[in-house]
Amino acid sequence: MKKFATAVVALAIMATSALAEVEIIAEKVNENLDVISHKSRIWTNTKFTPVTLYPQTTIRFNDAKANELNQNNTPIIAAIAAIYNKDKIAFMIKWPDVHQDYQKSDSTDAYADAFAVQFARNFSIPKELPYIGMGSVDRPVIIHLQKDSVRIYEPNGNGDIEHQINPNQTNLFNKDLEAFEKQVINIGVADYERSFISEGFRSMTQIKDGTSHSHSTIGYSGIGWLGTVSRSLKDSYLDLDAVAIPVSFAVWNGGKLGRNGLKYLTPWLAIRLKKGESELVKSLTEVPTGDPVAGIKSMTTYGCKGCHQVTANDRENFMAPALKSIGGYSTADYLRESLVNPSAVVVPGYNRNAHSKYKWYTLRENNKRVSTMPDYSWLDPQELENMVAYLKTLKGGNE
Ligand code: HEC
Incomplete structure (x- = not known):
């Protein structure tokens, strides 16, 4: 664990320099990856790549305490490694978090630290990837979610389980406790591990x-988390046989009441499995060539701030998603699409109570959601590129 501790501290220092990458080379291995864990030896020889997770600022919550705790969130740096063999792919993510928060079975106001790995179901058109925060209508994602949770065993239903398994009592009931813990391991439900198919938060369906x-x-580890996930390269939901695949990671901080859209997330990362040309890698690593300063001017001209909070210095606006971190977790292609075809992806999870001043979309025939954001496709292409370049600089305090 010591080695990991040093690594996390080094990563925390790096956070300010924002060296993070969006392309990760997956290493081909021969080992079996079916039951791989964060304790597996294989990770000691695997290269980790620093990756930034940006606070998602899209949706205002009803929970005032949660909003307050997360108001000034800044990006965090994680380290991610990817390996694959002939039928499985596995990832490990390490991220800093100084306090362990877990979810007990009987509490409704405590939230767990957690992480999720997300795959785009269809990525043949890189410009039309699913919305980064858990997919969007007609652009589904597969999500593997793992929460920190305690093993729960409730023999008599009076909630005194914690006293019984308190390790400090080992001296008192040594043997009994040992036997009891064995029983818990056999009967108790510990692991909160789930897979979902999702077209946007609030539409998650467990697989x-x-x-x-x-x-x-x-x-x-005491100062951070290690999470692993392995899955099939091919099943009835995903076919990951490609030069590169888009994968994104999210982490939740239970101590800040994080859940659902209140989280930190990476943009779509290009996980490279083979050498060669890839339109996907090009799209995910694109640095827009427009003039960001001119972009600021255009955004003033076209009234974006009338609906959006653009930087942390702007007044909070409850009409549309805040754009404070948009450049961190969105690709240039996504930003372009948002401007010229706002209804292609209507940001899911719209919270009517917290954003009561303005509807994000209206429902048309066939229940199709039509964005209430104006369509800017009529603008001069250079002007659009300038705005895309500026939006790409908005990184929740990491500009
Ligand atoms: C009349 C209000 C309004 C104006 C003006 C407006 N937008 Fe929007 N915008 C919205 C709404 C509502 C959404 C969420 C629904 C959607 O996804 O289309 C949105 C979504 C977005 C998104 C996607 C956000 C995300 O979290 O993924 C971006 C980027 C964006 N707008 C940029 C702009 C820019 C740049 C301008 C100015 C050129 C602008 N908007 C003007 C209302 C507005």
Whole structure:
């Protein structure tokens, strides 16, 4: 664990220099990856790449305490490694978090630290990837979620389980406790590990049909987390046989009441499996060539701030998603599409209570959501590129 501790501290220092990458080379291995965990030896020889996770600022919550705790969130730096063999792919993510928060079965106001790995179901058109925060209508994602949770065993239903398994009592009931813990391991439900198919938060459906196999683990080091997930390269939901695949990671801080859209997330990362040309890698690593300063001017001209909070210095605006971190977790292609075809992706999870001043979309025939954001496709292409370049600089305090 010591080695990991040093690594996390080094990463924390790097956070200010924002060296993070969006392309990760996956290493081909021969080992079996079915039951890989954060304790597996294989990771000691695997290269980790620093990756930034940006606070998602899209949706205002009803929970005032959660909004307050997360108001000034800044990006965090994680380290990610990817390996694959002939039928499985596995990832490990390490991220800093100084306090372990777990979810007990009987509490509704405590949230767990957690992480998720997200795959685009379809990525043949890199310009039309699913919305980064859990997919969007007609652009589904597969999500593997792992929360920190305690093993719960409730023999008599009076909630006194914690006293019984308190390790400090070992001296008192040594043997009994040992036997009891064995029983807990056999009967108790510990692991909160789930897989979902999702077209946007609030549309998550758990995958239970047995055709998708994944395995995730999570472990706390004292100053940060280590999480792993492995899954099939091909099943009835995903076919990952490609030069590169888009994958994104999210982490939740239970101590800040993080859940759902209140989280930190990477942009779509290009996980490279083979050498060669890839339109996907090009799209995900594109640095826009427009003039960001001119972009600021255009945004004033076209009234973006009338609806959006653009930087942390702007007044908070409850009409549309805040754009404070948009450049961190969005690709240039996504930003372009947002301007010229706002209804292609209507940001999911719109919270009517917290954003009561303005509807994000209206429902048309066939229940199609039509964005209430004006369409800017009529603008001069250079002007659009300038705005894309400026939006790409908005990185939640990491500009
Ligand atoms: C009349 C209000 C309004 C104006 C003006 C407006 N927008 Fe929007 N915008 C919205 C709404 C509502 C959404 C969320 C629904 C959607 O996804 O289309 C949105 C979504 C977006 C998104 C996607 C956000 C995300 O979290 O993924 C971007 C980027 C964006 N707008 C940029 C702009 C820019 C740049 C301008 C100015 C050129 C602008 N908007 C003007 C209302 C507005």
